[in-house]
Amino acid sequence: MSRVFLASRNRKKIEEMQRILREHAPDLDVLGIDDVDGYEEPVEDQPTFEGNALLKARAGFAATGLPSLADDSGLCVDALNGMPGVLSARWSGTPKSDPRNNELLLQQLADVPDERRGAHFACAIAFVHPGGEEVVEGRMSGRVIRELRGTGGFGYDVLFVADEHDAEGLTSAQLDPAEKDRISHRGRALREIAPRVAKAVAG
Numbered sequence: 001m002s003r004v005f006l007a008s009r010n011r012k013k014i015e016e017m018q019r020i021l022r023e024h025a026p027d028l029d030v031l032g033i034d035d036v037d038g039y040e041e042p043v044e045d046q047p048t049f050e051g052n053a054l055l056k057a058r059a060g061f062a063a064t065g066l067p068s069l070a071d072d073s074g075l076c077v078d079a080l081n082g083m084p085g086v087l088s089a090r091w092s093g094t095p096k097s098d099p100r101n102n103e104l105l106l107q108q109l110a111d112v113p114d115e116r117r118g119a120h121f122a123c124a125i126a127f128v129h130p131g132g133e134e135v136v137e138g139r140m141s142g143r144v145i146r147e148l149r150g151t152g153g154f155g156y157d158v159l160f161v162a163d164e165h166d167a168e169g170l171t172s173a174q175l176d177p178a179e180k181d182r183i184s185h186r187g188r189a190l191r192e193i194a195p196r197v198a199k200a201v202a203g
């Protein structure tokens, strides 16, 4: 069976990536950080999603020798000049906590009127393998609402209404997994690179 290493510790993110990858490469065996003893995660110190995704995928390839994928993603809020951006996971400090991050973002945007609450999720996915390195990017645009809504997804999904669901006001945390995958930053990026991953690991 063809194997690929997924350099992430975020279980929800891994779940989404496996779901999307499986559609393109049903035979792919996806290993994670938990399958590797003593895996040392690199510090995500780059200023861009692309830089951090590459850094994570390179670390994965160096540690396992397997073709390695990594995702770096975050929420970029217009009224915060694109922040939290690459700082999204630890926006309210460490250890990282989605509820605390959401609470902080709500406070920071408390005085921002509805017409200036635009934001987008961004995602870079890097693939590092014996044949080379590649990075793809994806986006999902929408707005940040004023209260938490929904129980699905992860991270800032409870606060984010994508343009595609603006009329109903559904957050990403209220969407079926398949619908989130269809419109999400991660879904778009991963669908672009998945056929190349399938080809590369098939040798």
Ligand SMILES: O=P(O)(O)OP(=O)(O)OP(=O)(O)OC[C@H]1O[C@@H](n2cnc3c(O)ncnc32)[C@H](O)[C@@H]1O
Pocket: 007, 008, 009, 010, 013, 044, 071, 072, 073, 074, 075, 088, 089, 101, 121, 153, 154, 155, 156, 157, 172, 184, 186
């Ligand atoms: O680095 P790894 O181990 O993959 O896991 P992580 O959670 O730290 O991942 P990132 O460094 O890429 O940070 C991404 C953060 O951006 C947010 N985020 C990214 N994609 C999201 C999505 O689809 N829905 C909601 N929040 C998302 C969420 O807070 C994530 O923790």
Ligand SMILES: [Mg+2]
Pocket: 044, 089
């Ligand atoms: Mg991270």
